[in-house]
Amino acid sequence: MASADFTLRSRPLTLAYQIPAGRTRRFWEGLREGKVYATRCPKCRKTYFPPAADCPNCLTPEMDWIELSGEAEIEAFTRIETQPASFQEQKPYTVAIGRMKSGVKVLAWLVDAELKDIRVGMKARLTTRVMPDGEPTYVFVPAA
Amino acid sequence: MIGVGNSRFGTRQDVNVAELAFEAVKPALEDAGATAGDIEFMALGSAGAGQWYEELIPAAVVAEYCGLSGAGLTRCEAACSSGSAAFFTAYSVVAGGVADLALAVGLEKMWETDTPTTVEIIGRCGYYLWEFHKFGMTFPAYYAMHATAHMAKYGTTEEDLARVAVKNHKYGAMNPIAQFQKEITLEKALQSRVIAWPLKLYDCSPITDGSAAVVLASEEKAKELRADTPVWIGGIGYSSDTANLSRRQDYVGLRASAAASRRAYEAAGIGPGDVEVATVHDCFTIAEIMAYEDLGFCGKGEGAKLLREGETEVGGRIPVNVDGGLKAKGHPVGATGCSMIYELTRQLREEAVERSRQVPLKKYVALAHNVGGTGHYCYVTVLRR
16 A cells, blocks of 8 residues: 555645625624514515525515514534634534524524533523624523 | 445545545446446536545546546535435436446545544535534534434434444444444443534544445446346435525424435335335434434334344344444545445345345345435435346
């Protein structure tokens, strides 16, 4: 067998994409105001989270913005101990999927909770936070 | 199928990506009694081209290296089911009468980048914008969420998950191409470090380099090449589900697996009870338990019981992943779909499989279940001899 330690280093390539967010601007600006927005189709009344700027159900390209609030029920969760490269500076974090009263589901970090206290079926509140890098985000916190 | 080949799986920094593909293409062509020049079309499955490894158009690179330039070429991407997407493409080309001889190649080279980068690239294989960008999801995490939901609803335990790893390592130890060729104990699996709770190191398939190749021929071409034991495609089923996990119905199974298997059973005119050997997509231990249920090998919520009763071992009702599965044989993402076909073809031929893990056959019906992403894509293929 050939030697496994004889390798060539490729030319490095660093990529960072400029992702257009103009059509979901209300959502990203809403986070800064402490609000989490979903979209609702004015024609077929379907609600979308993450917010969609177009309705895949009836193909309407203009959507209404509605605020998501209230309690969610946690349907699944995990705690990530082995982080990807761009999250290496983070302590282990908990991610959960919660179903809102309106029926839409949200995937977000679940904060202010110990792993041993988290259960499928527990109630949590959707709110906004500022990440350590200064970027706003949305999170679940255990319901009081 | 008239020819199959599979490279040794593992950390293969002794070969580059084209040389790795050659290790599967050469035995597949020799097995088929064909030459590279006979191949009219090649579909290559690879998920990480230009990310995990340096080549962005691997179909052209592999074709040149293996003497296939001039054939029709395409690369197929369906995340971890890219190999099955390539197989389906090559099958469609032959079944549609476009070509008489086609090649499907599955290929991945995952050890050229460091582990956090490899974890990052796989973690982005969901909906990057909504589930990775702010939340740093990883692949173990996506399946760990299914584990917490399945445990809560059906009482599946961490021991049940570990039993999948113990079983698949047992068969990996009998497979000379497997990345891990040693048995493990339940205790060792349970005591390994947590990756994404409740999944531990031994609940996760490894990072793997590998390739597999399959030569597909029309009935006339198979006769012309005097294929001695052709294996036939009984039917292929396919399906998909939402990119965002938050848009799924539930987290106790994969809807794409259930839908794809229904289509495959219908196309082949069989039911789950007719399957005598299967390879299922055990990228994580919970995935194998959900697969038993989604494919109809047992009722919903009864996957752990089927495993505990030994029904998925050689000698059981439906032996599953007796090549070691993704867990122990290894999971070179784009290669896995073709490697499943390689294993089942050898099982159906009863000619070369290591005797200790040959499944006894009466009907000669096998099934391959290959999931891309977290149920984002699914292909189910029924094979017959």
